[in-house]
Amino acid sequence: xxxxxxxxxxxxxxxxxxxxxxxxxxxxxxxxxxxxxxxxxxxxxxxxxxxxxxxxxxxxxxxxxxxxxxxxxxxxxxxxxxxxxxxxxxxxxxxxxxxxxxxxxxxxxxxxxxxxxxxxxxxxxxxxxxxxxxxxxxxxxxxxxxxxxxxxxxxxxxxxxxxxxxxxxxxxxxxxxxxxxxxxxxxx
Amino acid sequence: xxxxxxxxxxxxxxxxxxxxxxxxxxxxxxxxxxxxxxxxxxxxxxxxxxxxxxxxxxxxxxxxxxxxxxxxxxxxxxxxxxxxxxxxxxxxxxxxxxxxxxxxxxxxxxxxxxxxxxxxxxxxxxxxxxxxxxxxxxxxxxxxxxxxxxxxxxxxxxxxxxxxxxxxxxxxxxxxxxxxxxxxxxxxxxxxxxxxxxxxxxxxxxxxxxxxxxxxxxxxxxxxxxxxxxxxxxxxxxxxxxxxxxxxxxxxxxxxxxxxxxxxxxxxxxxxxxxxxxxxxxxxxxxxxxxxxxxxxxxxxxxxxxxxxxxxxxxxxxxxxxxxxxxxxxxxxxxxxxxxxxxxxxxxxxxxxxxxxxxxxxxxxxxxxxxxxxxxxxxxxxxxxxxxxxxxxxxxxxxxxxxxxxxxxxxxxxxxxxxxxxxxxxxxxxxxxxxxxxxxxxxxxxxxxxxxx
Numbered sequence: 001x002x003x004x005x006x007x008x009x010x011x012x013x014x015x016x017x018x019x020x021x022x023x024x025x026x027x028x029x030x031x032x033x034x035x036x037x038x039x040x041x042x043x044x045x046x047x048x049x050x051x052x053x054x055x056x057x058x059x060x061x062x063x064x065x066x067x068x069x070x071x072x073x074x075x076x077x078x079x080x081x082x083x084x085x086x087x088x089x090x091x092x093x094x095x096x097x098x099x100x101x102x103x104x105x106x107x108x109x110x111x112x113x114x115x116x117x118x119x120x121x122x123x124x125x126x127x128x129x130x131x132x133x134x135x136x137x138x139x140x141x142x143x144x145x146x147x148x149x150x151x152x153x154x155x156x157x158x159x160x161x162x163x164x165x166x167x168x169x170x171x172x173x174x175x176x177x178x179x180x181x182x183x184x185x186x187x188x
Numbered sequence: 189x190x191x192x193x194x195x196x197x198x199x200x201x202x203x204x205x206x207x208x209x210x211x212x213x214x215x216x217x218x219x220x221x222x223x224x225x226x227x228x229x230x231x232x233x234x235x236x237x238x239x240x241x242x243x244x245x246x247x248x249x250x251x252x253x254x255x256x257x258x259x260x261x262x263x264x265x266x267x268x269x270x271x272x273x274x275x276x277x278x279x280x281x282x283x284x285x286x287x288x289x290x291x292x293x294x295x296x297x298x299x300x301x302x303x304x305x306x307x308x309x310x311x312x313x314x315x316x317x318x319x320x321x322x323x324x325x326x327x328x329x330x331x332x333x334x335x336x337x338x339x340x341x342x343x344x345x346x347x348x349x350x351x352x353x354x355x356x357x358x359x360x361x362x363x364x365x366x367x368x369x370x371x372x373x374x375x376x377x378x379x380x381x382x383x384x385x386x387x388x389x390x391x392x393x394x395x396x397x398x399x400x401x402x403x404x405x406x407x408x409x410x411x412x413x414x415x416x417x418x419x420x421x422x423x424x425x426x427x428x429x430x431x432x433x434x435x436x437x438x439x440x441x442x443x444x445x446x447x448x449x450x451x452x453x454x455x456x457x458x459x460x461x462x463x464x465x466x467x468x469x470x471x472x473x474x475x476x477x478x479x480x481x482x483x484x485x486x487x488x489x490x491x492x493x494x495x496x497x498x499x500x501x502x503x504x505x506x507x508x509x510x511x512x513x514x515x516x517x518x519x520x521x522x523x524x525x526x527x528x529x530x531x532x533x534x535x536x537x538x539x540x541x542x543x544x545x546x547x548x549x550x551x552x553x554x555x556x557x558x559x560x561x562x563x564x565x566x567x568x569x570x571x572x573x574x575x576x577x578x579x580x581x582x583x584x585x586x587x588x589x590x591x592x593x594x595x596x597x598x599x600x601x602x603x604x605x606x607x608x609x610x611x612x613x614x615x616x617x618x619x620x621x622x623x624x625x626x627x628x629x630x631x632x633x634x635x636x637x638x639x640x641x
Contacts, residue, residue, distance in 0.1 A: 022219065029215035037208035046204075052212060059218030065639045129193075129200050148201035179197060 010075035140175035242628035254610035420565035422493035428486030446471035
């Protein structure tokens with residue numbers, strides 16, 4: 001008896017989708033679309049439209065190039081790799097625009113994430129932390145967000161970034177140190 | 189050691205990439221988008237798919253191309269180098285080209301295949317229904333509803349005739365393709381039979397016909413003894429259980445001393461379907477003897493004989509020959525007496541002499557040929573083990589069966605030729621196919637690289 005979609009592995013779902021069952025893609029999306037969209041929002045600095053575009057394009061690529069998936073890595077890793085690449089591409093494409101309106105965007109961004117009771121100390125601290133994270137360069141920021149992304153192990157993150165896990169850990173350590181130093185400097 | 193700030197950093201990082209609360213169902217948008225893109229990129233994806241399986245793709249391509257070529261080749265018979273098989277319409281067209289000459293009328297049966305029903309019409313005979321089989325060892329029948337006897341002449345099967353309302357079954361021991369059938373008028377038959385049958389035995393159908401009154405219309409037979417030159421052709425059809433034995437005995441009837449020989453012979457089939465045929469050339473004076481001996485080898489099913497009086501032709505040739513020789517002598521005499529004539533005249537005389545001598549040689553050859561034909565009569569002996577299959581009467585069922593049989597033969601023929609064409613395309617286009625496979629490999633590699641990037 002054929003297992004229900006919810007119990008089926010990602011790879012089998014992809015195969016079924018390629019065989020013509022659209023519902024299999026729906027099940028994959030149910031598993032990964034929300035986390036991917038969250039990650040994309042983080043990577044694209046909370047620009048919601050860009051994040052949606054990135055994930056939509058991710059699914060387009062899964063649909064178009066699903067037949068090239070060779071199973072070397074897990075399907076989840078493969079999809080995340082596509083999503084990260086899409087985020088990078090979109091971020092790069094929007095870099096000029098972003099640079100031109102940098103200050104305005106940052107103000108808008110922070111305003112949008114600022115809570116109404118921002119007078120509270122904790123909120124101020126959180127705001128400083130977010131600002132410090134956003135000030136990190138893209139590579140370090142990407143490592144941090146990916147490593148602390150819900151449900152993502154370090155191994156999966158390393159595979160998604162196509163780097164050895166040792167490299168990932170050292171970069172994560174370096175990124176955290178820089179973030180801490182940045183916060184310390186700001187506190188002083 | 190983890191500090192409170194680290195915990196907070198971790199918490200904020202998790203919060204920054206937390207699952208989206210809204211459900212935009214982007215995958216459905218992507219599906220529609222991919223569908224639109226797929227239309228735009230259909231060719232590219234098809235190539236990619238094909239490139240993933242280059243060998244299978246190439247094989248499919250080759251087979252599809254070959255089958256297409258074969259189909260086109262068969263759709264246009266001129267391309268395949270095969271002439272269209274005779275159809276009913278074509279047969280009728282052939283028959284309509286009947287020509288009438290002094291000896292009667294004739295039509296060319298060449299190209300007839302299968303069991304094509306013919307209806308022949310001519311001013312000389314009301315009609316003939318002819319069931320012509322184009323394949324060897326098949327039987328046909330000619331029915332005449334005319335009230336006068338009719339002679340049929342087929343070089344491959346000898347001569348025979350149909351009596352009034354008679355039905356004559358015949359077997360074409362050759363393939364029947366390209367065979368010429370001549371149908372003589374009653375007057376021509378009567379004339380030839382009367383003129384040449386002075387030595388025939390009275391047991392054959394020709395003799396029966398003569399005995400039934402035709403002979404009464406004949407001129408005096410004594411004419412035959414007055415130096416008549418007659419070419420005789422007889423056909424005898426025998427039925428015997430021992431076809432091979434009879435076949436061997438027929439060969440022993442010949443006397444080499446008289447210059448007799450077997451022109452051709454053959455034995456076909458097995459058991460009840462075994463048949464044999466021999467064309468004998470026997471001395472004219474021994475024709476009756478040989479026919480009598482043949483009749484003893486089995487049951488005589490059919491027998492006929494015709495004679496072609498070539499006396500007038502021989503006389504004509506002799507007269508022309510004498511005349512040419514006379515002219516030759518005169519020219520020679522002129523050359524002797526006019527040695528001082530201008531060179532141009534001498535050359536003209538020599539030219540004339542050469543022409544005269546060529547004519548003399550040709551006529552001498554014709555006379556010798558006729559003499560051979562007269563001195564050696566031809567007997568076509570047909571031997572078979574069983575009764576011939578009955579001639580099929582035209583009916584809807586027979587038409588259906590015939591059409592089915594023809595369709596099957598055509599189908600099998602087409603299949604065989606198609607396979608042959610496919611093989612020829614496979615081998616002939618080897619370089620082309622290799623180029624296609626190489627291209628597919630290259631495209632696959634390129635598209636894969638593109639996809640991975």
